[in-house]
Amino acid sequence: MTGEQTPAARPFLVDLRGVVDLLSRHIYSGPHVFLRELIQNGRDAITARAEHEGRRDASWGVRIHPPTADEPTLRFEDDGVGLTADEVGELLATVGRSSKRDLFDLPRAGFLGQFGIGLLSCFMIADRIVVRSRSARGGDPVEWVGSTDGTFTVRVLEGAEASGIAVGTTVSLVPRADEAELCSPTSLRELARRYAEYLPIPILIGTGDGSFDGIGRPAVFALTGEARAEARDRIAELGREVVGGAPFEVIEVHSTATDTHGTAYVLPFPPTPGARQANRVYLGGMLVDPRADELLPDWAFFARAVVDSNGLRPTASREHLIEDESLEATRAELGAAIRAWVMRLAVERPARLAEFVGIHHLGLKSLLLHDDELAGFITRWLTVETSVGVMTIDELVRSHPHVRFTETVDEFRQIAGIVPVSRAVVNGGYVHEADILRRLPLLFDGVTVERVTVSGELDSLDPPPLADRAAALALETRAGAVLAEVGCEPSVRRFAPDDLASLYLADAEVLRSITRGAARDLTGPLWSGVLGRIDDGPSRLASGGSGEAARAKLCLNWDNALVRTLAGEVDDAVFDRTIRLLYVQALLAGHRPLRASERAMLTGALTDLVALSLAR
């Protein structure tokens, strides 16, 4: 027999310093979380004691004694179940061991801890942790001392040392000098309040003169039923704190899937673009994430929720939620509550809904494109700009069931001035607007939509009467010769009002081409080459070049007296200068920036006209 031996299995060794470093640098957001972990252990120990004794004493709580000048030790006492000598050895000294997991290694309901690393966070502020504990299960009290070098001692306390130690646990730490500030009474109070103000057990902080301050307040945001109705004002008051002003609305939200209860506050102002949702999440009354943006659906960008849950799961740092099925189900249920509020508002208080839409219209517009159900009742309350004034979509589809809209603001500006009331046009140029308008036939019975263009509208304007056609054509030809140098084509039409002599009209693509032309004049050779190639491409359009169909138009109003005069016997020089002036005037009226050549044209035409009149 060769006697091959199986090597003996040996346990992993853990370098505690490495683990503490891992915790402080990569898991927890900073050393301050040690207090949260201690409060959480105290709270869990009280839950375990209540389970063990079959009763809960309302006075069981935690007491925090900040270090003082005479006593540099921070003491943290709880009235929980305590630990026996065996438990101390097993639970405190084994990284990752927790009494809060069940037979199947799942987190036990009712307990906040689960990972078995929380106590180690105390090493982020102190080199030694001293735990003295007396178990509710009986036996002598015990002392466990752990050090950052990875060693620990356990001893049973007897006689005088044991007397005066009640059931519960005291953790003592001497903060390192660099963490002393963190352990000042003010800082401890602030931290305890941040993490545990809603924990339903007494949490007391020593003031240094033997007295204690309590930090608790009821979690009004999570109340339900009658208690919620009674706490209405306090819930609204909390909303001011959460949203930074009186909330537009306070909505009760809950998820039965995860035993989550809370309140969603509707922002009274539009959130800044790109702002995170920042919802506050408590688990069992303890703060987990003050800025959770995954709690509500994206579309609920206008709400900020504060919730307490017994079913959502935290990451090991306890600073975020795990993105799992529970969170997904919760998000869906909370979203449904907010959606139901919007629906109720639509039915019961339409004016209030209109106000809400007015505040959040920009965000709502993007949301409506993805959410048909919401779109069904929100869309009608959105307002749009039309050639006959601002109106809600509801008013629009009633008065103009055939909705005509422009794709850009520029086109709208050009068209709005000439279309008759019966052919009103909607400005679809603002963000998401055209997309929403295109969907109107899906949302409203009998509604049709049409995208209008400048050239299409121009074509629909009346031509001069038959008897005047020849004169009008002659005017077009004569004006065309003057305007050729600016790449613009005259077109004689009739439109109201008749005191408007001319209009500058150009389709979106023509305007883009003109802008590129202006940029070419200003930029260096590289860019002007690139911009030039765009215009020389297959979709070649004219700003000063050829491209018949796509040239800008100077639309001359045949009903205007000056235009009619120009169609008569007019001296060449006067005709030329007047057409130039009408062109520049139309550009200015259309809010088009003047190019250098157009500025020169304006000055030149005026100077010449003055000179001509002086010469006569």
Ligand SMILES: Nc1ncnc2c1ncn2[C@@H]1O[C@H](COP(=O)(O)OP(=O)(O)OP(=O)(O)O)[C@@H](O)[C@H]1O
């Ligand atoms: N104050 C206490 N009273 C009684 N038992 C305690 C106390 N503090 C810690 N323990 C015991 O020590 C174990 C380890 O505690 P630790 O804080 O490291 O992890 P945890 O609370 O179980 O989990 P988590 O890392 O999620 O906080 C606990 O499971 C608990 O059994």
